[in-house]
Amino acid sequence: MKRLTLLILAMVFVGLAKAEDGHQLWLRYQPVNTAKVTGPECVAAQELRTYSTKDVELRIDPAMEEEAYKIERKCGEGPCVITAKNEIGLLYGAYDLLRQKNRFNNKDRRTNNSLDNKDIRTKEDLRHSNILTDNKDIRTKDIDNKDRRTGEEDGITVSRPYYRLRILNHWDNLNGTIERGYAGLSIFWKGKDSGKRFRDQPIFVEDPDQPIDAELIKEYARANASIGINGTVLNNVNASPKMLSDVYINKVKQYADILRPYGIKVYLSVNFASPMSIPAKGFNGGKPVKTADPLNAQVKAWWKAKAKEIYALIPDFGGFLVKANSEGQPGPFDYNRTHADGANTLADAVKPYGGIIMWRSFVYGAKHKGEDRVKQAVSEFAELDGKFRDNVILQSKNGPLDFQPREPYAPIFDNIHQTKQMAELQITQEYLGQSRHLVYLAPMWREFFGFVAPEKLVGIAGVANIGLDKNWCGHHFSQANWYAFGRLAWDPNLTSEDIAQEWIEQTFGLSEKCKVNSEKCKVKGEKCDQTLLSMMLRSREACVDYMMPIGLHHIFAFDEHYGPEPDGFNPNVPLEWCPTYYHKANKDSIGFDRTHTGSNATAQYREPYCSMYDNINTCPERYLLWFHRVPWSYRLKSGKTVFEEMTYRYNRGVGEVKDFLRVWQDAKPLIDDQRWQEVQERLEHQLDNAKLWRKTCLDYFGSFASK
Numbered sequence: 001m002k003r004l005t006l007l008i009l010a011m012v013f014v015g016l017a018k019a020e021d022g023h024q025l026w027l028r029y030q031p032v033n034t035a036k037v038t039g040p041e042c043v044a045a046q047e048l049r050t051y052s053t054k055d056v057e058l059r060i061d062p063a064m065e066e067e068a069y070k071i072e073r074k075c076g077e078g079p080c081v082i083t084a085k086n087e088i089g090l091l092y093g094a095y096d097l098l099r100q101k102n103r104f105n106n107k108d109r110r111t112n113n114s115l116d117n118k119d120i121r122t123k124e125d126l127r128h129s130n131i132l133t134d135n136k137d138i139r140t141k142d143i144d145n146k147d148r149r150t151g152e153e154d155g156i157t158v159s160r161p162y163y164r165l166r167i168l169n170h171w172d173n174l175n176g177t178i179e180r181g182y183a184g185l186s187i188f189w190k191g192k193d194s195g196k197r198f199r200d201q202p203i204f205v206e207d208p209d210q211p212i213d214a215e216l217i218k219e220y221a222r223a224n225a226s227i228g229i230n231g232t233v234l235n236n237v238n239a240s241p242k243m244l245s246d247v248y249i250n251k252v253k254q255y256a257d258i259l260r261p262y263g264i265k266v267y268l269s270v271n272f273a274s275p276m277s278i279p280a281k282g283f284n285g286g287k288p289v290k291t292a293d294p295l296n297a298q299v300k301a302w303w304k305a306k307a308k309e310i311y312a313l314i315p316d317f318g319g320f321l322v323k324a325n326s327e328g329q330p331g332p333f334d335y336n337r338t339h340a341d342g343a344n345t346l347a348d349a350v351k352p353y354g355g356i357i358m359w360r361s362f363v364y365g366a367k368h369k370g371e372d373r374v375k376q377a378v379s380e381f382a383e384l385d386g387k388f389r390d391n392v393i394l395q396s397k398n399g400p401l402d403f404q405p406r407e408p409y410a411p412i413f414d415n416i417h418q419t420k421q422m423a424e425l426q427i428t429q430e431y432l433g434q435s436r437h438l439v440y441l442a443p444m445w446r447e448f449f450g451f452v453a454p455e456k457l458v459g460i461a462g463v464a465n466i467g468l469d470k471n472w473c474g475h476h477f478s479q480a481n482w483y484a485f486g487r488l489a490w491d492p493n494l495t496s497e498d499i500a501q502e503w504i505e506q507t508f509g510l511s512e513k514c515k516v517n518s519e520k521c522k523v524k525g526e527k528c529d530q531t532l533l534s535m536m537l538r539s540r541e542a543c544v545d546y547m548m549p550i551g552l553h554h555i556f557a558f559d560e561h562y563g564p565e566p567d568g569f570n571p572n573v574p575l576e577w578c579p580t581y582y583h584k585a586n587k588d589s590i591g592f593d594r595t596h597t598g599s600n601a602t603a604q605y606r607e608p609y610c611s612m613y614d615n616i617n618t619c620p621e622r623y624l625l626w627f628h629r630v631p632w633s634y635r636l637k638s639g640k641t642v643f644e645e646m647t648y649r650y651n652r653g654v655g656e657v658k659d660f661l662r663v664w665q666d667a668k669p670l671i672d673d674q675r676w677q678e679v680q681e682r683l684e685h686q687l688d689n690a691k692l693w694r695k696t697c698l699d700y701f702g703s704f705a706s707k
């Protein structure tokens with residue numbers, strides 16, 4: 001009877017193991033339950049006990065740096081030793097050990113990879129790697145990186161995070177929807193259907209009575225900890241004041257309690273006008289204030305009372321993220337005050353508890369309305385540099401416009417010297433095919449670090465792509481962007497290639513269909529990993545080609561930001577939302593003159609970029625129409641006219657997606673059916689959409705070029 005039960009259990013387990021919906025992410029360690037783990041009892045110990053094949057000793061060393069860890073491997077003899085200052089460092093060490101173990105199993109493949117790469121890479125790869133090597137900084141850093149991290153060779157790994165702040169930003173609304181979320185509803189907030197509809201979609205309303213899903217949040221915590229993410233902002237930057245009401249703060253406490261053992265702090269986005277509608281405990285008999293003027297004594301007292309209320313429940317609460325006077329959000333300008341006045345009032349409130357304020361520089365259409373949108377952040381913030389409290393961090397998007405597939409870096413990073421800065425990257429692919437296109441983002445982020453040295457920043461924020469979809473991110477390959485964000489926040493000098501390689505090995509690897517130990521299968525698996533890697537590394541450049549070649553930008557369909565709408569113009573919305581404002585095509589020319597003869601945005605850049613971008617002969621052609629207005633007869637270095645070059649690149653982008661389909665087809669025998677099929681459907685759609693971009697844009701721009 002006992003044997004029968006075991007047999008049934010085993011069959012159930014095999015059945016479950018076969019159902020491959022992607023929910024396990026990259027965390028596919030096999031439970032072995034053989035390792036002896038000694039040292040403090042903590043999450044690291046539990047993880048190692050279940051998944052490590054080697055005995056491990058965990059040691060606390062108070063002299064070590066916060067969050068850093070050391071792993072000593074003794075080949076064959078004795079346990080592995082992980083040393084860290086505290087349990088969180090041990091946990092990071094444990095995940096590294098498990099990752100290395102997984103990679104170690106594949107070590108032969110890794111050694112071969114560098115050779116294989118050369119053979120397998122197509123001309124396209126070489127073209128793309130040229131683009132990256134244009135950027136000398138990146139390559140030098142890779143070499144430094146190898147020096148900084150002692151590898152497996154000597155049996156010791158020492159690692160510490162490059163940034164203290166490695167934070168996900170969830171744009172989740174309290175009614176359960178997610179702004180720019182493409183993987184289902186929020187994992188944090190649950191609303192209910194109001195029964196009403198807007199554009200055929202149900203309208204959700206808040207429902208604070210619904211319980212939280214503690215199990216799911218624990219899985220989320222584990223995934224984040226495995227890649228070193230240590231903070232999470234739980235709600236949308238377009239924040240509801242209700243976020244700070246006691247019913248929601250109580251929920252935040254529940255989340256904080258689940259996330260804490262995984263080293264993750266919670267933060268909240270706040271609405272600047274919250275004091276006007278929400279009571280604060282112990283303040284003014286529960287009455288809100290009549291103003292949100294940051295210099296008003298009552299407003300200051302309200303924020304202090306609110307901070308006290310939060311910290312009483314969540315002593316390690318991280319702080320606030322603020323979007324103020326941007327896209328209709330309230331802010332200090334409403335009272336004729338500056339961003340510094342606003343940020344400092346909030347900073348003073350959280351300072352006694354060690355909290356921080358992340359104040360966003362994504363502003364346009366407020367104080368500098370009418371100015372070229374890409375200039376407005378510098379115009380508003382440069383003069384305030386040095387006026388912020390030391391617990392305020394200015395958080396800026398990587399590009400000066402809005403998460404386009406390719407932007408030059410945001411010059412605010414050149415103009416702020418005395419205020420702490422963070423970069424905000426967008427994982428959710430709002431303008432890069434959302435969760436329907438396969439686009440691996442690490443090359444884009446690495447490109448940014450080539451211009452903005454990692455040491456200029458104190459932290460990194462990433463707009464999350466996580467939702468209730470079973471596979472978390474909508475597209476199986478979008479998981480790689482979550483993974484890459486965490487890895488780069490831990491070490492911005494890791495290469496896109498290394499990160500993708502790690503992710504593939506852990507997520508697909510030889511694991512699924514290739515468990516049979518046949519040499520033939522292994523060889524096929526290695527080759528498969530290599531072609532998947534090549535596809536991922538080419539995917540962002542392909543997206544740039546079929547969406548916005550040679551510096552075209554913001555020609556996306558209004559609101560949805562998915563398909564093309566190059567002729568988009570609506571006199572009833574701000575001009576800066578209209579595609580025609582950005583390309584300004586007419587029968588003579590195309591492009592936005594941002595040089596000294598135009599908006600002079602180039603002047604906001606440090607040298608050599610200021611002169612380089614300003615001069616059409618030195619401006620990299622990938623930014624041509626971003627910085628320059630050129631006649632249709634203008635010839636690029638290829639000898640092609642602007643329209644011919646556009647045609648060439650749109651075709652090239654579409655060709656790349658066709659090739660991705662071929663790669664995926666070849667991979668079929670090695671990938672489990674469910675994930676293969678789900679990716680296949682998306683790739684087919686991506687090809688259709690890339691073709692639509694090509695047709696729409698070439699028809700539209702061609703109608704000018706041919707005049």
Ligand code: BDP
Nearest residue numbers: 179180237238323362402403
């Ligand atoms: C844009 C999004 C918008 C966000 C805004 C922001 O379209 O939904 O609210 O950025 O970052 O990319 O505040």
